[in-house]
Amino acid sequence: xxxxxxxxxxxxxxxxxxxxxxxxxxxxxxxxxxxxxxxxxxxxxxxxxxxxxxxxxxxxxxxxxxxxxxxxxxxxxxxxxxxxxxxxxxxxxxxxxxxxxxxxxxxxxxxxxxxxxxxxxxxxxxxxxxxxxxxxxxxxxxxxxxxxxxxxxxxxxxxxxxxxxxxxxxxxxxxxxxxxxxxxxxxxxxxxxxxxxxxxxxxxxxxxxxxxxxxxxxxxxxxxxxxxxxxxxxxxxxxxxxxxxxxxxxxxxxxxxxxxxxxxxxxxxxxxxxxxxxxxxxxxxxxxxxxxxxxxxxxxxxxxxxxxxxxxxxxxxxxxxxxxxxxxxxxxxxxxxxxxxxxxxxxxxxxxxxxxxxxxxxxxxxxxxxxxxxxxxxxxxxxxxxxxxxxxxxxxxxxxxxxxxxxxxxxxxxxxxxxxxxxxxxxxxxxxxxxxxxxxxxxxxxxxxxxxxxxxxxxxxxxxxxxxxxxxxxxxxxxxxxxxxxxxxxxxxxxxxxxxxxxxxxxxxxxxxxxxxxxxx
Amino acid sequence: xxxxxxxxxxxxxxxxxxxxxxxxxxxxxxxxxxxxxxxxxxxxxxxxxxxxxxxxxxxxxxxxxxxxxxxxxxxxxxxxxxxxxxxxxxxxxxxxxxxxxxxxxxxxxxx
Numbered sequence: 001x002x003x004x005x006x007x008x009x010x011x012x013x014x015x016x017x018x019x020x021x022x023x024x025x026x027x028x029x030x031x032x033x034x035x036x037x038x039x040x041x042x043x044x045x046x047x048x049x050x051x052x053x054x055x056x057x058x059x060x061x062x063x064x065x066x067x068x069x070x071x072x073x074x075x076x077x078x079x080x081x082x083x084x085x086x087x088x089x090x091x092x093x094x095x096x097x098x099x100x101x102x103x104x105x106x107x108x109x110x111x112x113x114x115x116x117x118x119x120x121x122x123x124x125x126x127x128x129x130x131x132x133x134x135x136x137x138x139x140x141x142x143x144x145x146x147x148x149x150x151x152x153x154x155x156x157x158x159x160x161x162x163x164x165x166x167x168x169x170x171x172x173x174x175x176x177x178x179x180x181x182x183x184x185x186x187x188x189x190x191x192x193x194x195x196x197x198x199x200x201x202x203x204x205x206x207x208x209x210x211x212x213x214x215x216x217x218x219x220x221x222x223x224x225x226x227x228x229x230x231x232x233x234x235x236x237x238x239x240x241x242x243x244x245x246x247x248x249x250x251x252x253x254x255x256x257x258x259x260x261x262x263x264x265x266x267x268x269x270x271x272x273x274x275x276x277x278x279x280x281x282x283x284x285x286x287x288x289x290x291x292x293x294x295x296x297x298x299x300x301x302x303x304x305x306x307x308x309x310x311x312x313x314x315x316x317x318x319x320x321x322x323x324x325x326x327x328x329x330x331x332x333x334x335x336x337x338x339x340x341x342x343x344x345x346x347x348x349x350x351x352x353x354x355x356x357x358x359x360x361x362x363x364x365x366x367x368x369x370x371x372x373x374x375x376x377x378x379x380x381x382x383x384x385x386x387x388x389x390x391x392x393x394x395x396x397x398x399x400x401x402x403x404x405x406x407x408x409x410x411x412x413x414x415x416x417x418x419x420x421x422x423x424x425x426x427x428x429x430x431x432x433x434x435x436x437x438x439x440x441x442x443x444x445x446x447x448x449x450x451x452x453x454x455x456x457x458x459x460x461x462x463x464x465x466x467x468x469x470x471x472x473x474x475x476x477x478x479x480x481x482x483x484x485x486x487x488x489x490x491x492x493x494x495x496x497x498x499x500x501x502x503x504x505x506x507x508x509x510x511x512x513x514x515x516x517x518x519x520x521x
Numbered sequence: 522x523x524x525x526x527x528x529x530x531x532x533x534x535x536x537x538x539x540x541x542x543x544x545x546x547x548x549x550x551x552x553x554x555x556x557x558x559x560x561x562x563x564x565x566x567x568x569x570x571x572x573x574x575x576x577x578x579x580x581x582x583x584x585x586x587x588x589x590x591x592x593x594x595x596x597x598x599x600x601x602x603x604x605x606x607x608x609x610x611x612x613x614x615x616x617x618x619x620x621x622x623x624x625x626x627x628x629x630x631x632x
Contacts, residue, residue, distance in 0.1 A: 048554070057549055060600075104596050
């Protein structure tokens, strides 16, 4: 079957003979292309198009190229009968040529060229735009050649206009000491499992609001709050919309204020506190819609991503009886490992994250004022406590306790000491299995069925993807986030995002570090 | 003379008063003016492609064109042939979703 170029009908030929390309070019200014690529004829004289004979506003409407009157498909033929010479029209919704007498779509390559040329002219501006303008003034028979040249220009346009910033990053405007919020938001926006959850539309704002709007209207006096997870979803939608201009998360901030009225002010807040409160609120919002077996097994998105389980072993120093408890946790707050004095003869050791973790999991002799009740001895005894990690979360958040609040002296200070942290982290030595084994060797009683708890499917290898740093003093400081996208690191300072080297990130003063399991991307 | 005085005025469609518009037309105008109609069309297109409706219609059109002969088929013909089948085979879920969107739009806009 020969599917060559469709030939024009006799009416189209007649039209072209009498009018050439004038009609197409004058209509060209009215073409509007939607983001999806569909071109339509925009509103003529800002009226909604309707059939001049039956006032129909729906279905297929055709705009006469001679008199600009609009007819529906039923009355198109009547129009051409009543007005000889008015046979050729354009489908308003599709920008395609129609012959009213043949009652069929017809094809004119020059018309399509005019449509495409208009599309090219509407693409991102550059120096190319001036060149495009000159081409537009070209004589009629040159349109085809001109538009093919414009094609090449357009291809260049796309590449030149992009800055080095990938479209997945969007700055966040500071709304008044909100860098604590911006830094945490930037991190959450790029936490892989969270990103997948929200961008994968697992929380559907339409369905959620439906359930709540009714209650909200009636319960406004009762103080029923909007769904925070919906607001988080909105932030995700904005951040990944492809818009590179900085975004102001005002609505989200307001929503967060409503949920935590005691923190609603323009004062500087602690980023870690904000992070915890956010996870808490997400959990609260989802709690009503989820069936929970218990806090440790909560299936809300916040816990599915960040929640791990800590194991605490308390051993009585007298009888050796150990009581074990498991507690869920969403992050690890670590004390800074003190670095050795530079004045000593030994080379000064800088504190490292592994060192802090060692500190966290070392057996700690509880002081005489912290005697714990031993069930075996049936009295309070001196005890030794040791922490370990029973279950690792998908995303590990390390919070370095840099803000020391001394209750005795009533003062607080910030510890600026540098902490070295690895980009790749193996958590195996801190798992309960390893800790307990190191301490008790092969003693059977220490395990008590823990063998089955060792989840072999979950990896213990993590890699860093976000670092929140704090610079300045306790009362007046600034939070920044360093994000890793692929192999590159970006510094997110509120609305300013710049690419930085790995070295800059390593040298930064980490306050909160986020690691994700290596097999998760 | 009397005939011309008693002759009722020629109805001019351009001057028809607004209140003679049906509710359906008013809703349609509101949808178009606010730009919601475009969004709904995009959504509808996406859904109909996803569920395979468009491919079904394409197949119907092809079959019809083959039967009638390529040069004997017009757009009008095709539209008239597949419209009833098309309307009947739109999945209920798609209808429900679109209706829901229109409903929520109408409750958010004063008519």
